[in-house]
Structures are given as C-alpha cells and as structure tokens.
Amino acid sequence: MASKDRKQVEIVERGDIFFLYRPRVGETDPESLSDVQRFFVVLRPEHATKVRLLVVGRKRLPDAHEHERHWGFVGAIASSAAALEKDLREEIYDTKTRGRQRLPAARPAGEGRYLVCRAAQWTIASQLRARASRAAIRGTTRLQHRTAGKLRLSVKNPEKPSPPGLGLGQAQETDYPDRLQQEFRGRRFARDDIKLLDVQGAEFVLVGARTDPEKAYNVDLDVEKEDERHSEMLRELKMAKSRHPIEPLFSGEWA
Template sequence: MADSDSDTKTEILEQGDIFFFYRPRVEEENPQGLEDVQRFGMVLRPHGGDKVRLMVVGRKRLPDPDEHERHWGFVETVAKSAKDIEKDLREGTYETKTRGQRSTPAARPAGEGVYVISLEDGQMHLSYELELPKHVREVQKSLRIAQKASYALSVKNPEKGSPPNAGLREEDEADYPKKLQEEFRGRRFDREDVELLDYEGAQFLLVGARTNPEQAYGIDLDAESADYEHADTVRKLHMVKSRHPLRPLFEGRWD
C-alpha cells in the first residue's frame, strides 16, 4: 500500500512490462501518419505471471489524460508467453475474391516501458512510464503515447448490452466462469478485479486520468533507460528487426 498526495490508500494489483504497437493498413508498408494506421494496441506482460495480454485500443490512439477522453478496447489474445503474442503481430496474407492476395503489414513497436495496475477508492488505474523511445516524437505524439500517464480502467459486464455499433459481437465477448461473472454484481462495469482481463474478448474502458501517476497515486514505476541490446521489445516480446520495423521504437519516426 502507498500514500498518494491526497492521502488516499493505493493498492498495487499488478505490475510488469508494457509494449505499445500499431499495425499499418493493408498493403501500406510505409505509413506516414495516423491515417495509415489500421490498428493500435498494447501488450501487458505481468511480472511473475504466466499470462500475457494483447489488448486493442479504439480510435487508434490512447485517450488524452488532460481531456479525460474515453476509449473502448478489448483483449484480443491471452497467451502463456510473449513469444506467442509476437506471432499475432507478424506480417500476414489473405485471399480476396476481387483483389487476389492481400498483405497485412507487420506491426511496428511504438514504445516500451513499465506499468502498474493499482486500485484507488474502488477504481482500477493503469499507469505506465516509457523506457523507449528516449524522447517522445512524431509517432508517439500521433498515438498519444506520453512519457508517462494514467487511465481509469473498467471492465464491461458481457451480460449487459452495448451501445449500437459499439463493442464486440455477443459471440466474441468474454465467457467468464460463474464465480468471476458474479464479481460484476449486476453492474455494467467492474472497476476492481484485474483478473477479468485474463479472458479473450474482455472489453474495457480507458479514461484519461493523470499525467503524473507517481505523484498522484504514490506509486513507483521504476522505469530505466534502454537501448537495442537491452530493449524488452526485442528480448522479451521477440519483435526483431528482421520481422518488425523498429525505427518507431528507437527514433520515434514513421517508417
């Protein structure tokens, strides 16, 4: 437990490594801006755990903490290792009836660092601090990846309906065990149990909260400087330059 600047007790639920990525649009090998991005998300790798989550974030960027923006997202993949997650981020091809074979470019890493999921007054917060790139540049600014930030994190109850044209299809939503489903207690969102994110199809809401989580919640993110040799994106997530362009991660520049 830690004291924040408002004397509120903050409980640490989980901490680990965080990786931000984006995937360019189909056949777009040299993206130059947000308009060339198809999908944006993050990978959470908890310390001491046996699960790694690939999470897709809507609007192709993080919400603005200063404006308290709200962005929807979902857990696409839950794997036992970061290496298994990387396979989902590689280049792919598929066949279409009208255009023949099409190519889906490999995902590009756009940031790596450390994160903490904390609980404050019954509300989870996802806080992070970057270790790479060393300076936030054009890619990170477009994706709203700040040097550090915090977001209120809530998980949607799959038994409650979604707004029209929003959220996953019912058949794609998380299927929780009865005991875990009861955590919602009939509410539309759960704001306290991080275990709800350990299921594919879990839907979540991120709300921009703070730009200095360490000061706000009294947590220690312990971010450290890194280079190519020590980059967790390469060592732990296995996103090597032979499969994934790394310039956005190290230089903050588009391809």
C-alpha cells in the same frame, strides 16, 4: 502522513507494458493514424503465467487532459510474451475481388512499466498506470501518446448491451466462468478484479486521468532509458528485425 494529493494505494499488479501498431493492408510507409489499422498494448505481469494483448480503439491512448474514453478488448491471452509474436507477424492472403493482400507486421512503438492499483476512497477503484520510455509514444510525436499517465480501467459486463456503435459482435464476446461473472454483481462495469482481463474477448473502457502518477502516489515505475540491445520488448516478444521494423521504438517516427 500522505498529503491530500497522494492517496494510499494497494498495488495489485505490476509489470512490463509494450505498445505496438499495425499499418493498414498494403500500407508500407504510414504517415498518420489514418494509415494504421490497429493499436496494441501488451501487459506482461510480474510472476504471472499469462500475458495480455489489448486492442485499443481510436488507435491511441485516451488523452488525460481531455478525460477521453476509449473502448477496447482483449485480443489474445498467451502463456508468454514470445507466444504473442506469431499473431503480430505479416499476413498474406488471397481475396476474390482484390487478389493477394498484404497485412504488414506490427511495429513496436514504445515500452515501459505499469501498475494496476486500488486506491482507497476512490469511486473508481482500479487504475492502469503506464510510463513509457520510448520517444514514439510521447505526446509531441505523431503517435500522440504520452510518456507518463494514469488510465482508469473498467471491464464491461458481457451480459449487458454495449453503447451504439461500440463493442464486439455477439459471436466475439467473451463468456466468463460463473465465478468471474459474479464479480459484476449485475452492473454494466466492474473495476475490482484484474483477472477479468485474463479472458480473450473481454471488453473494457479506458479513461484518461492524472498525467503524473509517480508524483501523485509516490510510486516508482522503474523506467530506464534503453537501446536496441537492452530493449525488454524486443527480447520478450522475440521481435526479429527481419519481421518487424523496429525503428519507431527508438526514433519516435513512423516507419
């Protein structure tokens, strides 16, 4: 029989999770989060034909001990992880007031495994749990992310208003098909169907929760120590050294 702290869970999705950050325009040597423009999380589910690129607010994951809440949205849906790579490359563009601008390529910061599960008798039914294997996302490094943890995930109803100062503009909000829109049942948030994240522009809230999900739920996230040659991220996202500085993935430092 499971102990009180080990809930029986239904795993609805598992796969690879990748973390990346993009420095601000013109920033070649970032030293803190203030030098970062965006923080990305890529979810690549097993046996699926869609890969999600999530954009997480405040440029880091929410702290589990503080139960922080961070807003985010689905930036892109692709048929494969490699198909996302072109959206993560360096961009050079011209402006009328500041001339030519350079937006650096996204840089890999961590990778690991994740589960999305439904736990019986929980008020919040679905959780996104990630264990990252790279030093760059440990809580003691500059990126301020944790090696293991659980995040409660809720998807926002686009027909309901966002809190002041949060959320995408009306032109960027998603328009769910009727079948998925019905999942909200008139509520501001839904937590029952992971397919709500399979639409570009879907907005969500992540809440930091338990810090050791493997122990609590007796699940194995199958994280292995890897080097450059065996990195799932570099292989799946086709991230060439010539386009994306990969040092943060292994050193845990800014690059």
